Amino acid sequence: MHVPSPSGPLHRAQPYALGLFRAVVGLLFACHGAASLFGVLGGRNGGTVDIGTWPGWYAAVIQLAAGGLVMLGLGTRSAAFLASGSMAYAYFVVHQPESLFPLTNGGEASAMFCWAFLLLVFTGPGAFALDGLLAARTADATARAERAPVTA
Template identity: 80%
Template sequence: MSQSLNKAQPYAIGAFRAVVGLLFACHGAASLFGVLGGAMGGGTIDAGTWPGWYAAVIQLVCGGLILLGLGTRAAAFVASGSMAYAYFKVHQPEALWPLQNGGESSAMFCWSLLLLVFTGSGAFGLDRLIAARRSGGDTSNSSTPADGSTGRSAAKDSVTA
């Protein structure tokens, strides 16, 4: 069972990346364009307003890149940092715990995006397609995935564990 789960890992990471990217981009679109409920339930953020407008641009651009799996690690790094800033500068001064200060989504996005910095795009990402074109081959059966992870097998994991 462990080997079949290991084979499914790139697909699970790819689906995780797409969902996190879509949700993150939706927050940016809502704040910038007033769609999907608008900024905090109505309206938009005025252009250039610090930090909200810049955060919304980061959410929309990085969320879109993460959704597509294009430059996933770099986009996730920038996005994770913006959510850490949001949590510690906006939410944490209000109260210690995320449930008390309204910072649950900032904390969850921060850690989810940080995970993508280390895992890469997984399956279905444009990063993999671009890497396959550059190498002139198909990375679907490669022992070293295009996202830079080691691609270690379950047998190697059990030996080193």
Template identity: 65%
Template sequence: MSRSSVRLEAVRPYAVALFRVVAGLLFTAHGAASLFGVPAGGRGGATVEAWSWPGWYAAVIQLVGGALVLLGLATRAAAVVCSGSMAYAYFSVHQEHALWPMQNGGEPAALFAWVFLLIAVLGPGAVALDGLLGRRPVATG
């Protein structure tokens, strides 16, 4: 193995952790915007109606699941739920409007579905609450 490969392997767990944190933060913010109107974002401060299907439930998954992924707490399970939620959103809300994500407005849903599936497979990376709390070994890629 070359020197650069060894250095890249040493950095991998931290890169995975950074990827997880960024994805979790963005997903959490999306859920907070949908539930509370803060940050306003693309919804302009509008919130989803409580208990409405599927919007309110999706927003709760985004807020709670995104926070769990962000913190690295039950990361794999939370990521699977987040991924499934976004796959459901893509196929039930966006797909009926057009075939391609660029045409049906489903790019964020499709991308989040794949991002969270990747996080579920790779694990939380180097810095995660599960690992820091000693709950289970942290998979690093």
């Protein structure tokens, strides 16, 4: 079995592939929340969940907020942890009592989102994340401040 070199093209592309994965998963998750909250994008047959209903409205808020944060790469690990947990809850409380397997209980999306977000908790955001840009700007500002002469 051939193992790719740690310096090969696939290895070098890994942060970019991870960044695209994060952005797409976050966008898809946010779309679920927007569909439930605002009745857009063809979700819920044009209807919305009633404000404050458990667990649907809270799940939709988490989907929209956490999905948006993950898509942008802002607080990715924390937002992904929250999203993963909400999808684990959705799977085990809503879908799994109907049947054991996701294919027969309608829980494929919940299971896939749960595992995708859990992966992001451990890998981080990859390339193109706002967290990376903000960290670079902060480090740059700190370095400039350290180089500046002290005046009294």
